[in-house]
Amino acid sequence: xxxxxxxxxxxxxxxxxxxxxxxxxxxxxxxxxxxxxxxxxxxxxxxxxxxxxxxxxxxxxxxxxxxxxxxxxxxxxxxxxxxxxxxxxxxxxxxxxxxxxxxxxxxxxxxxxxxxxxxxxxxxxxxxxxxxxxxxxxxxxxxxxxxxxxxxxxxxxxxxxxxxxxxxxxxxxxxxxxxxxxxxxxxxxxxxxxxxxxxxxxxxxxxxxxxxxxxxxxxxxxxxxxxxxxxxxxxxxxxxxxxxxxxxxxxxxxxxxxxxxxxxxxxxxxxxxxxxxxxxxxxxxxxxxxxxxxxxxxxxxxxxxxxxxxxxx
Amino acid sequence: xxxxxxxxxxxxxxxxxxxxxxxxxxxxxxxxxxxxxxxxxxxxxxxxxxxxxxxxxxxxxxxxxxxxxxxxxxxxxxxxxxxxxxxxxxxxxxxxxxxxxxxxxxxxxxxxxxxxxxxxxxxxxxxxxxxxxxxxxxxxxxxxxxxxxxxxxxxxxxxxxxxxxxxxxxxxxxxxxxxxxxxxxxxxxxxxxxxxxxxxxxxxxxxxxxxxxxxxxxxxxxxxxxxxxxxxxxxxxxxxxxxxxxxxxxxxxxxxxxxxxxxxxxxxxxxxxxxxxxxxxxxxxxxxxxxxxxxxxxxxxxxxxxxxxxxxx
Numbered sequence: 001x002x003x004x005x006x007x008x009x010x011x012x013x014x015x016x017x018x019x020x021x022x023x024x025x026x027x028x029x030x031x032x033x034x035x036x037x038x039x040x041x042x043x044x045x046x047x048x049x050x051x052x053x054x055x056x057x058x059x060x061x062x063x064x065x066x067x068x069x070x071x072x073x074x075x076x077x078x079x080x081x082x083x084x085x086x087x088x089x090x091x092x093x094x095x096x097x098x099x100x101x102x103x104x105x106x107x108x109x110x111x112x113x114x115x116x117x118x119x120x121x122x123x124x125x126x127x128x129x130x131x132x133x134x135x136x137x138x139x140x141x142x143x144x145x146x147x148x149x150x151x152x153x154x155x156x157x158x159x160x161x162x163x164x165x166x167x168x169x170x171x172x173x174x175x176x177x178x179x180x181x182x183x184x185x186x187x188x189x190x191x192x193x194x195x196x197x198x199x200x201x202x203x204x205x206x207x208x209x210x211x212x213x214x215x216x217x218x219x220x221x222x223x224x225x226x227x228x229x230x231x232x233x234x235x236x237x238x239x240x241x242x243x244x245x246x247x248x249x250x251x252x253x254x255x256x257x258x259x260x261x262x263x264x265x266x267x268x269x270x271x272x273x274x275x276x277x278x279x280x281x282x283x284x285x286x287x288x289x290x291x292x293x294x295x296x297x298x299x300x301x302x303x304x305x306x307x308x309x310x311x312x313x
Numbered sequence: 314x315x316x317x318x319x320x321x322x323x324x325x326x327x328x329x330x331x332x333x334x335x336x337x338x339x340x341x342x343x344x345x346x347x348x349x350x351x352x353x354x355x356x357x358x359x360x361x362x363x364x365x366x367x368x369x370x371x372x373x374x375x376x377x378x379x380x381x382x383x384x385x386x387x388x389x390x391x392x393x394x395x396x397x398x399x400x401x402x403x404x405x406x407x408x409x410x411x412x413x414x415x416x417x418x419x420x421x422x423x424x425x426x427x428x429x430x431x432x433x434x435x436x437x438x439x440x441x442x443x444x445x446x447x448x449x450x451x452x453x454x455x456x457x458x459x460x461x462x463x464x465x466x467x468x469x470x471x472x473x474x475x476x477x478x479x480x481x482x483x484x485x486x487x488x489x490x491x492x493x494x495x496x497x498x499x500x501x502x503x504x505x506x507x508x509x510x511x512x513x514x515x516x517x518x519x520x521x522x523x524x525x526x527x528x529x530x531x532x533x534x535x536x537x538x539x540x541x542x543x544x545x546x547x548x549x550x551x552x553x554x555x556x557x558x559x560x561x562x563x564x565x566x567x568x569x570x571x572x573x574x575x576x577x578x579x580x581x582x583x584x585x586x587x588x589x590x591x592x593x594x595x596x597x598x599x600x601x602x603x604x605x606x607x608x609x610x611x612x613x614x615x616x617x618x619x620x621x622x623x624x625x626x
Contacts, residue, residue, distance in 0.1 A: 058571045
């Protein structure tokens with residue numbers, strides 16, 4: 001059994017992070033997709049609408065089983081990059097790992113496709129989960145119940161700002177970043193941003209995985225969420241709003257649309273919710289007071305060719 | 314407690330169905346979306362990119378708890394139409410209800426948002442689920458294991474046909490059908506088709522729900538799957554391929570892309586897998602021998618304006 005101990009690199013204090021943020025080249029990501037990684041996509045052959053043979057790339061999904069100490073938690077279908085960050089982020093976003101929990105080690109076994117998160121003390125969640133298993137099969141329901149209790153206590157900074165000039169700069173940079181989406185399609189992207197700069201761009205087949213990888217990176221590097229912007233290609237559902245608010249990020253942007261409960265929860269918690277962001281157009285359905293309309297919007301507000309993204313539904 | 318017994322209407326023999334299929338008006342759906350239903354979407358107010366107030370419609374998600382006899386199975390987030398078909402389809406697609414199981418009643422309580430599927434005898438699944446709950450929290454894993462066993466035994470008809478002229482006629486009809494997607498966006502659609510005719514068009518926030526509602530309709534009406542085509546707006550993942558094959562449908566079409574495991578499973582089971590179907594373009598990555606290229610493809614192969622669909626990601 002091959003264990004790759006990642007604790008030393010992943011869980012070190014983020015000494016260099018502020019330096020990275022203040023480097024002169026502000027266009028550089030701290031983490032961005034690696035579409036050339038051969039483990040993530042593969043070439044397959046088919047025929048097109050004219051009957052001619054065509055080669056195309058498609059992304060892989062792999063099963064990754066997550067343990068918290070000795071407790072098996074879940075098996076996740078994922079493209080397979082950043083398994084350690086995905087594991088930590090999943091636990092954080094499911095409220096199974098709190099900021100005061102001391103993560104001592106994250107072990108990833110590539111052959112077994114298993115990732116084990118170890119904490120100094122057994123966490124609160126493990127006890128709860130063991131008990132739950134004895135009484136009912138529906139553990140997810142209880143977790144959701146717990147999350148809604150925490151959700152009601154969230155305070156997002158009312159003075160956080162969001163400029164329309166940042167939005168237009170961010171979407172232009174994100175849409176032209178080399179990605180698995182541009183390479184193979186059928187994938188979601190989530191990007192953690194600060195002002196007009198995209199910092200961490202994660203992709204995955206399931207949008208919840210992309211979110212969790214960012215949450216894992218933020219937890220590991222102790223990132224301050226109050227001045228961040230969260231961009232997603234996915235729809236603004238209740239799940240997306242809950243996760244963003246739980247992460248402490250006050251602004252959520254998507255090029256896709258809204259669901260009613262997503263809007264309702266965003267209003268309840270005071271999250272700025274911006275959807276249908278394509279070209280210069282967008283629609284804000286919650287928290288509009290944070291928006292500063294500093295960009296000139298001319299009559300040509302469609303997406304420039306090459307910056308558009310087709311649906312990876 | 315208000316129970317609406319639906320067994321008499323839902324579970325009657327489909328005497329009129331063949332007649333409907335052979336009526337002169339072949340453009341008519343047997344079931345199509347009802348975007349005017351006030352329970353499904355609601356109007357909310359926000360501001361657009363110019364700072365002006367705008368009204369828009371957003372779809373609701375509701376929790377629906379499903380029981381099989383006395384066993385609670387799952388709580389599903391759904392837009393809430395066709396709860397009985399969703400319940401039956403969920404059980405069928407999770408392999409919890411077999412074609413020989415005798416469904417005696419489906420009770421839907423709108424106030425409690427509970428649906429109970431009753432069978433003549435306790436089904437095989439209930440025993441399995443009770444046992445599973447006693448041993449581990451991860452019931453879903455076992456269900457998936459069972460499904461893969463059944464998947465390996467699937468025989469799809471090799472002589473089923475798929476004409477490109479049908480595809481172009483289908484996508485034109487589907488894209489111009491009044492729908493919640495056109496009304497509010499952020500929703501997936503699945504359509505059961507026969508040749509160039511869309512028969513049953515279901516929508517839901519989760520694509521798996523839209524599939525399950527169609528499976529529920531097919532189970533209830535004892536529909537022959539071997540000459541059908543399944544159209545979806547969602548990506549061609551392993552889950553979509555497994556569900557389509559389990560339903561016995563030999564042809565799966567999407568306007569979205571593929572994942573590697575979706576392609577692999579389609580090839581394994583002999584399913585015709587057609588993706589990226591936009592305008593006259595498409596790409597077939599499995600089962601291409603069923604495709605007959607009978608439509609003329611001219612140089613203008615882009616989608617006509619008004620027939621395009623933006624991503625409800």
